[in-house]
Amino acid sequence: MTSTEVAVERPPVSTRRNDRARRVPARGPRDLQRTFQLVLATVWLLDAVLQLQPFMFTRGSNGFSGMLNSLASGNPGWIAHTITWNGSIVYHEPVLTNALFASVQFLIAFGIVWQRTVRPALAVSVVWALGVWWFGEGLGGIFSGGATPFGGGPGGVLFYALLAVLLWPREGSDRPFVAARTVGVGAAKVVWAVTWGLLAVLCLVGSGRQPQALHDLVAGLDSGQPGWLAHLDRSTETFFLHHGTAAAIGLAIVCLIVASGVYLPDRLTQVTLVLAMVVFAIIWVAVQNFGGILAGGATDPNSGLLVVLLALTYWPLSDHDPLTNRSPRRTVTEEASAS
């Protein structure tokens, strides 16, 4: 990726030997908040392109409108009505609405890239994420009791909104951690604790601790997956069927440990963050199946990837941390001339 390389300071003066010998001072500290914004923009770009899959432009139960309507079940009547109302609009104008949805996501992705538009883009992303959470994810299954974090509960798209708030541009230092730069250390820690506390609760309520429900969660995804993932799914299904309740309780305990992690000394915080990232990376692959993208019927990568990004924004940084400092610029010798 070109961004990891260094900027050309000046054109060559004379010989290659002179160029190689010429070193310029190191740049200032790396802007990690900006780096994370760009990673978030990359995920938005992935979402935009996923929206361009052919089935999204079709009507019927296998189309986008059918997908939206299926999310209404289990919700209170008036909420279900709003979801099916939206589904009917998509049903009648599948090409127009889907092209519009994709365009909005392209605008968010590229809007975050430019410094001048990053704030409006992040603001739109919050509104859009909440809209998708309501109309496109059926409120994450909260009202139907199926919002287990194993399946992405309380809604993978909420993490986009949360990250947009925590990564809102603000001048200042990335220390003690990136998420604190905008909202402050105290508020950022409260946000973290509440988020993970909520995830812990969702592990245990509704169908979140029922072995059969957890088994069905994975079984519903394995159709169309590549062989290696389908094989992994079968192991996960068997595991949930026999140890579903224990797994739910275990994940709830992990979430509570992670929730308290930001109030611990830095070293222990790092341990809890690694725990969170490893656990949710495993869930993202073995349970969420990358959001179902590999089966060719997904609109986003679900929550696993975003949770890992969220955890990274809370990674404790020190003045001597290599993450916060750029490497010195390299010489300006022409790469091409090396040959």
Place this chain on the structure above:
Amino acid sequence: MTGSPTWLYHLFAGLMLAVAAYCLLLLFVSAKERRMSGWDVDIAHIAMGIAMAGMFITEWSFGASWAWEFAFFVLMIWFIARSIQSIQEFGIHLPHYAIHALMSLAMLLMFAFPGGASGGPAPAMGMSETAGSRLDPGLSLLLAFAFFASAIFTLASHSKGASHHGTHVPDYALVGAVDGDGRVGDHAHVRPIGVLDKVVAAPWLEDASHVVMCVAMGLMLILMI
């Protein structure tokens, strides 16, 4: 209109041909100015643009699949060699040529596994079918994500034009590339060039062609899942 969005494929195929035409023009201008850094990227983008247009629209495809595979294999090896060379020259870093090696690999895979990752109908209709061979969708997703990241980080980079020339190359700065601190290349070294040439070789335009290529290639990989 419902079903397969052919208008979308036409749009992307048109964009691919536009990128190929632009890179051909850029190659011509660069040769005229004897400013040949980035020529390999231009050639790769020309080949990729033409091949991708044929993947999006069957009628626009031509040439034997094996010939395209050979071309992209050669390009991939070339960019891998340039990446290694860059690391030897400048130490451990992510070389500029790595993304072009990955793009060449993706093209090679898309021709080698034309049936798509899951065996479903891919829009890559211009490619010959290889029975029983399927591209792993996980690899497709990984490559697509790398291309999207390249598009985003290229746009955000302060080193304009780096998508074609890398950031170790000084002469792309001669046509106005601006670094992170707003400095431009040393104009004492700039040869006078025409306005049209300057527009064609504008670093932001070079980056735009790379971004379009990355998004289109990522879309094709997603469509092949």
